[in-house]
Amino acid sequence: QVLLVESGGGVVQPGGSLRLSCAASGFTFRGHGMHWVRQAPGKGLEWVALIWFDGSDTDYVDSVKGRFTISRDNFGNTLSLQMNSLRAEDTAVYYCARFDGSNSAGYFNSWGQGTLVTVSS
Amino acid sequence: QSALTQPASVSGSPGQSITISCTGTSSDVGSYYLVSWYQQNPGKAPKVVLFEGTKRPSGVSNRFSGSRSGNTASLTISGLQAEDEADYYCCSYVGGNHWVFGGGTRLTVL
Numbered sequence: 001q002v003l004l005v006e007s008g009g010g011v012v013q014p015g016g017s018l019r020l021s022c023a024a025s026g027f028t029f030r031g032h033g034m035h036w037v038r039q040a041p042g043k044g045l046e047w048v049a050l051i052w053f054d055g056s057d058t059d060y061v062d063s064v065k066g067r068f069t070i071s072r073d074n075f076g077n078t079l080s081l082q083m084n085s086l087r088a089e090d091t092a093v094y095y096c097a098r099f100d101g102s103n104s105a106g107y108f109n110s111w112g113q114g115t116l117v118t119v120s121s
Numbered sequence: 122q123s124a125l126t127q128p129a130s131v132s133g134s135p136g137q138s139i140t141i142s143c144t145g146t147s148s149d150v151g152s153y154y155l156v157s158w159y160q161q162n163p164g165k166a167p168k169v170v171l172f173e174g175t176k177r178p179s180g181v182s183n184r185f186s187g188s189r190s191g192n193t194a195s196l197t198i199s200g201l202q203a204e205d206e207a208d209y210y211c212c213s214y215v216g217g218n219h220w221v222f223g224g225g226t227r228l229t230v231l
Contacts (some may be wrong), residue, residue, distance in 0.1 A: 008180070035220075037167075044124065044210060044224045045159070045225070046124075047220040050220075093154050104159075104213070104214045105214075107212070108159070108167070109169055111168070112166065114125070115228055
């Protein structure tokens, strides 16, 4: 079955960096776009970043653009999110999600269990 | 891009039907109307319950249905059951490789 397992979360000071990873199994990883979605404590879901199936294109929500970098290793079946210049408002559970379908009609079909990132001094 | 607008909470008794609305603009729901809906139980990851506006993934009860009118998409749950109590989120593509979620709706089964 599809399995997505995030790791790398933790406590970091404002201005610090953290790298999240998502290990994928149970499906053809290189055949799917992958996303990061986050959820601040007690708040709703927020789309963060996308990377196309082959890594040829990426995009980000405006609030993280220039600070976060999404990448993937289609040989190792791993998705990553490099987070720099972290701010308190980046505190959230970060989920990796597999995307199925086209951009306009697609959806987040599988989710990891999430990893908590806390930005605090 | 602002979050799509959902009611903060809805409630219903077992057996009743409830509808959760998801209101956007002509730039998101009105243009890319094939929204998806997610159910999230406390402390758990979201799970898709509808995609392409009206389609149910395998394993999702046919009590879940979707519709759209103009810039508003809706999720209806009929024959409400205690297990339906959860948070629900809509999601729409907004163009330019960006997506936006609704603010979420807490469903309480009375």
